[in-house]
Amino acid sequence: MLSNVAPSVFNGLILGAFYAFVAIGLSLIMNLTGTINLAHGSFLTLAGYLAFTLVSKGTSFWFALILAPLLTVVVGVVIERLLIVPLYKRDPIFSLLLTFGLSLIAEEVYRLIWGPNGVPFSAPGILGGGISLGFMQFPTLRLFIAVVLAAAMVLLALFLWRTRFGLRLRAAIQDTEMISAMGTNIQVLYMVNFALGMALAGLAGVLASGLLGLSPTMGNALLMPAFVVAIIGGMGSLFGSIVGGLLVGLAISVTTLFIPAANEVIMYILMAVVLLIRPRGLFGTEGLFG
Amino acid sequence: MAEALLEAKNVSKHFGGVVAVNSVSVTIEQGSIYAVIGPNGAGKTTFFNALSGFYIPDGGQVLYKGQDITTMPNWQRVQLGMSRTFQTPSIFPELTVYENLLIGVQSQQKIAFKLRLPSAARKKEIDARIDELLGFVNLVHLKDRPVAELSHGSQRLCEIAMSLSVDPTIVLLDEPMAGLAEAETERIMRVIRDLHDRLGLTVLFVEHNMRVVLSLADHITVLDRGAMLAQGTPSEISNSQTVREAYLGQEVLNRV
Numbered sequence: 097m098l099s100n101v102a103p104s105v106f107n108g109l110i111l112g113a114f115y116a117f118v119a120i121g122l123s124l125i126m127n128l129t130g131t132i133n134l135a136h137g138s139f140l141t142l143a144g145y146l147a148f149t150l151v152s153k154g155t156s157f158w159f160a161l162i163l164a165p166l167l168t169v170v171v172g173v174v175i176e177r178l179l180i181v182p183l184y185k186r187d188p189i190f191s192l193l194l195t196f197g198l199s200l201i202a203e204e205v206y207r208l209i210w211g212p213n214g215v216p217f218s219a220p221g222i223l224g225g226g227i228s229l230g231f232m233q234f235p236t237l238r239l240f241i242a243v244v245l246a247a248a249m250v251l252l253a254l255f256l257w258r259t260r261f262g263l264r265l266r267a268a269i270q271d272t273e274m275i276s277a278m279g280t281n282i283q284v285l286y287m288v289n290f291a292l293g294m295a296l297a298g299l300a301g302v303l304a305s306g307l308l309g310l311s312p313t314m315g316n317a318l319l320m321p322a323f324v325v326a327i328i329g330g331m332g333s334l335f336g337s338i339v340g341g342l343l344v345g346l347a348i349s350v351t352t353l354f355i356p357a358a359n360e361v362i363m364y365i366l367m368a369v370v371l372l373i374r375p376r377g378l379f380g381t382e383g384l385f386g
Numbered sequence: 387m388a389e390a391l392l393e394a395k396n397v398s399k400h401f402g403g404v405v406a407v408n409s410v411s412v413t414i415e416q417g418s419i420y421a422v423i424g425p426n427g428a429g430k431t432t433f434f435n436a437l438s439g440f441y442i443p444d445g446g447q448v449l450y451k452g453q454d455i456t457t458m459p460n461w462q463r464v465q466l467g468m469s470r471t472f473q474t475p476s477i478f479p480e481l482t483v484y485e486n487l488l489i490g491v492q493s494q495q496k497i498a499f500k501l502r503l504p505s506a507a508r509k510k511e512i513d514a515r516i517d518e519l520l521g522f523v524n525l526v527h528l529k530d531r532p533v534a535e536l537s538h539g540s541q542r543l544c545e546i547a548m549s550l551s552v553d554p555t556i557v558l559l560d561e562p563m564a565g566l567a568e569a570e571t572e573r574i575m576r577v578i579r580d581l582h583d584r585l586g587l588t589v590l591f592v593e594h595n596m597r598v599v600l601s602l603a604d605h606i607t608v609l610d611r612g613a614m615l616a617q618g619t620p621s622e623i624s625n626s627q628t629v630r631e632a633y634l635g636q637e638v639l640n641r642v
Binding site: 260264267270275276278279280282 | 440477549
């Protein structure tokens with residue numbers, strides 16, 4: 097039994113970590129600017145394809161793992177500055193429609209450039225094998241992904257809670273007017289915050305390509321679960337997104353094992369239950385301060 | 387005559403067809419306590435926002451030490467030496483009192499956007515400055531509490547301390563007494579007087595309570611429906627027939 101359940105649990109946690117990653121990126125952008133970035137998945141896919149192209153042109157996987165997210169940040173910030181910034185002051189529905197449009201355009205562009213079907217993108221040989229954990233064999237790639245995602249989350253938390261820039265970001269989420277009144281250029285905060293979200297999406301994109309398969313819809317497939325995760329964890333709570341992501345991943349993997357047919361609906365059931373008990377999510381504080 | 391620190395020349399602002407501020411001019415001298423008073427809807431806050439850069443006026447000019455700052459973004463004005471508070475306390479509720487002040491204190495160190503952690507010596511300096519600011523408004527004992535847990539009056543004081551944390555020359559306070567009980571109003575009034583007397587700052591504040599304005603300010607501008615009704619010293623204002631008729635009840639004046 098253990099040999100059956102344990103790998104599923106591990107895989108579920110890794111899937112959940114991806115959901116959490118995407119959810120955190122979404123929350124960062126939504127908390128500060130009110131923008132619900134429906135193109136978030138598209139940026140994730142873009143990073144995957146950029147890494148694929150870099151590797152097929154002869155760069156090493158490791159280099160692509162760094163460079164592709166950086167390029168995604170550049171593309172993302174250009175789009176933010178040119179298209180999304182003018183909408184920050186307007187009703188959130190405008191930026192939601194814009195980013196929805198962007199995601200549709202992006203999907204077609206990816207189809208045109210890289211073809212409608214998935215492309216093979218595999219991690220280097222060193223990540224190929226498995227590591228014996230005694231009671232089970234665990235694929236090295238998955239372990240690597242888990243370590244990178246965890247390290248990135250720790251870095252993000254350090255950035256937000258230990259640097260003065262992070263303090264400003266956390267403050268700006270609570271009151272953008274006052275942060276200007278304290279002498280900070282809010283546009284710089286918007287830009288860095290968006291870039292941060294893009295970096296998370298980019299990193300997740302490259303890592304997901306090797307695991308979930310790189311196709312034009314890869315990122316968008318992660319978007320819906322990410323929203324569910326953000327709601328379960330509590331909108332705006334970083335820690336909540338992590339817990340929510342791992343919970344959803346776990347629930348999906350365990351359900352797949354016992355009632356495969358229900359593995360898609362389980363996250364919605366989980367969300368409904370959480371919202372019934374705690375309407376603002378597990379760690380959400382929204383509504384607390386009006 | 388002291389030097390003009392902040393000047394508004396024929397400042398106007400309209401929203402659609404509504405004229406919120408109509409050609410208002412004020413000259414705030416260095417070292418004065420200046421009040422803008424008027425009933426609700428008189429355009430006080432709009433005028434205030436035009437001075438602090440939260441609105442760009444449709445007409446007229448704003449000058450700071452003679453420099454035209456009419457279209458300068460608000461955050462740059464902070465670096466010139468202007469800081470402001472808001473009518474509803476604008477604080478960061480989930481951060482502690484200490485962290486709220488840290489933001490302003492750090493912004494004064496030209497390394498605000500660097501990511502490295504402050505050295506031990508630097509941190510000591512910052513902490514000393516924060517203690518000094520909290521001492522000024524008497525909030526030292528609440529230093530590590532989230533601001534959301536503070537009383538309304540203490541939140542106001544925290545916001546005033548925040549506006550001081552950026553080392554201003556002039557502090558602009560938007561209805562600092564709004565929604566406060568009598569005892570708390572007294573407390574804020576004492577702090578405003580201290581800003582001037584002890585710290586040597588120039589103060590501009592917006593208020594609708596005539597008693598407060600007459601006892602604190604040395605210069606007053608009365609606004610009514612967006613326009614200037616009167617301007618002068620407290621005695622000139624309280625003796626002005628126009629002000630009496632348009633804004634004050636005789637009864638209010640008798641109490642003063």
